[in-house]
Amino acid sequence: MRQRLFWLAPLAIGLLIQPDLQGQARPQEPVRDLRIDPMLLVSVKEYRNILETIGPQIYPGWKWNTIPLLLYRPNVQDVLLNAPHRPPGFADFTGRTVLPDKIIYARNDSTERNTDGQNTSLTLDSMQVLVVADEYSRERADIETNVKLGTTAKYLKGWDFIQSAYDEVEVILHEAFHVHQGRLAPDKYANEAAVAHYPVMDASNNALVALETRILRDAVLAKDAAQRRARIEQYLAVRTLRRAGLDTSSVSYENLNEFTEGTAKYVQLRFEQLGERVTPVPEMYLRPGFTGYRGGVLARRLEDQMNDMVKVASFSDDRFGNKFGGGPLRWRLYSSGAAQALLLDEVAPDWKQRIFAPGVYLTDLLAAAIPLSTDQRARLVAQSKAEYGYDSIFVNRQALEAEGRRLIQQRVDQIVNTSQTLVTINYGGAGDIRGMGYTPFGVTAVNDHTAIYDLVPITVAFAKPMILRMKSVIPLLIDREAKTVTFAVASAPALFEGKGASGVDIPELSLVGSPGTKISVAGNRVRIELF
Numbered sequence: 001m002r003q004r005l006f007w008l009a010p011l012a013i014g015l016l017i018q019p020d021l022q023g024q025a026r027p028q029e030p031v032r033d034l035r036i037d038p039m040l041l042v043s044v045k046e047y048r049n050i051l052e053t054i055g056p057q058i059y060p061g062w063k064w065n066t067i068p069l070l071l072y073r074p075n076v077q078d079v080l081l082n083a084p085h086r087p088p089g090f091a092d093f094t095g096r097t098v099l100p101d102k103i104i105y106a107r108n109d110s111t112e113r114n115t116d117g118q119n120t121s122l123t124l125d126s127m128q129v130l131v132v133a134d135e136y137s138r139e140r141a142d143i144e145t146n147v148k149l150g151t152t153a154k155y156l157k158g159w160d161f162i163q164s165a166y167d168e169v170e171v172i173l174h175e176a177f178h179v180h181q182g183r184l185a186p187d188k189y190a191n192e193a194a195v196a197h198y199p200v201m202d203a204s205n206n207a208l209v210a211l212e213t214r215i216l217r218d219a220v221l222a223k224d225a226a227q228r229r230a231r232i233e234q235y236l237a238v239r240t241l242r243r244a245g246l247d248t249s250s251v252s253y254e255n256l257n258e259f260t261e262g263t264a265k266y267v268q269l270r271f272e273q274l275g276e277r278v279t280p281v282p283e284m285y286l287r288p289g290f291t292g293y294r295g296g297v298l299a300r301r302l303e304d305q306m307n308d309m310v311k312v313a314s315f316s317d318d319r320f321g322n323k324f325g326g327g328p329l330r331w332r333l334y335s336s337g338a339a340q341a342l343l344l345d346e347v348a349p350d351w352k353q354r355i356f357a358p359g360v361y362l363t364d365l366l367a368a369a370i371p372l373s374t375d376q377r378a379r380l381v382a383q384s385k386a387e388y389g390y391d392s393i394f395v396n397r398q399a400l401e402a403e404g405r406r407l408i409q410q411r412v413d414q415i416v417n418t419s420q421t422l423v424t425i426n427y428g429g430a431g432d433i434r435g436m437g438y439t440p441f442g443v444t445a446v447n448d449h450t451a452i453y454d455l456v457p458i459t460v461a462f463a464k465p466m467i468l469r470m471k472s473v474i475p476l477l478i479d480r481e482a483k484t485v486t487f488a489v490a491s492a493p494a495l496f497e498g499k500g501a502s503g504v505d506i507p508e509l510s511l512v513g514s515p516g517t518k519i520s521v522a523g524n525r526v527r528i529e530l531f
Helices: 038-058 135-149 152-157 165-184 192-196 203-220 225-243 248-277 282-286 297-313 326-347 362-369 374-388 390-416
Strands: 069-073 077-081 105-108 120-124 127-133 421-426 435-438 443-447 450-453 459-461 467-470 476-479 484-489 504-506 509-512 518-522 525-529
Touching: 038 069, 038 165, 038 248, 038 282, 069 135, 120 165, 127 135, 127 165, 135 152, 165 248, 192 248, 192 326, 192 443, 203 225, 203 297, 203 326, 203 374, 203 390, 225 326, 225 362, 225 374, 248 297, 248 326, 248 362, 297 326, 326 362, 326 443, 374 390, 390 443, 390 450, 390 476, 390 484
Parallel strands: 069 127, 421 525
Antiparallel strands: 069 077, 077 105, 120 127, 421 484, 435 459, 443 450, 450 476, 459 467, 467 509, 476 484, 504 509, 518 525
């Protein structure tokens, strides 16, 4: 799971670079030592091997050697491969690797990403670059998550900190495809603000989602084409019914995330379907637990992925630390998009040439390939509900809705009834929120205008120059109707006094104010008015 940082709106952030006395960049000394995990380079070699062998069958036109790849360990080392030019601050890498590359760039002690486990893409010196964290960075992020969830003992006892070689190769395939995808459809991304308004708690929607994912799993794992087509028909009937109850924003959110994340997840699953054709590079057998691709290894992984989709949709685990937030919603769209893409390979083989066009989505392509009448859909919905035990699923989802609303209210109460310093920023006098830095995995909708944001340090930009930057993970309660941002900090209220125009800089946050900013303190309550 990657936890990307998203902006609601773009912000222009400039960096001032000081030239030397001659106005030219100082020459960089070569980097000789590899500080990232050397085995990550083995995975890179295998990712290339996979695309060289079955790349055209996975996705025509996608080639590894056109995608720059940045490998990093936070604040330790960046290693850049396949780059058409050397970015500022990087030097030639002259150390030893398993790769045949004649040109590799690197830099030490300063990295483009300083947060653990960020497997994503970014723009680096005008280049769209694939980013992969090394194993120890991902492992450190996993340890922190398990500490928060109280599952550290189980995590250590089960050797879960040993990262899967298969997972690492698939992560690289997934993220590399995002770069290719971004070139062909640069504006086809979901508005992540919609996750705060999606009916995450709605029992009816959740029960039908459970039905959809179970049918979808069975369609992908069906043994013959006739069984698969019958399941696709059931799936389309149930999805059409469910989406009739969603607003256009929520439908669009599903469609666009199934396109962006679903098609990237598809390349992982398609590899699991075709990977037995690949002979791994010899170094892969040095990875713990790697036994090659034959003997049903990849088929079992595909089945596990489909079962996991059903598990996420059932709220039956708490891998995100908040099973009633945006994490399970967004994560299931990875798999539901990927599963639909696998089915399209059979019923609409030309879908890959059409999917990048504006307004074209996986479900629409599937429905066009297998049209159903209104009467057929009604019959298939009734059949599906009977076959999969919909009535008991619905009762379960009603109970989950009640539990979720109770727990979400507890989280709100923990913020507003704190014994710490309660800070409320009223931004109504400054207009609206101009932009936010956050992860949709950390968004929890309270009602149709209020949400809690956490999981990463949040940034909120108001009218220039006013901007709030949290320095650590502190839940923010944002009410867009009242136009307030509310949170609790350990710092004393006195630290806020007299700092309206000059801004606030305390251990938990920094706030750039304006001449009109006013701060008032009453007991443990701090109120900040932005103008």
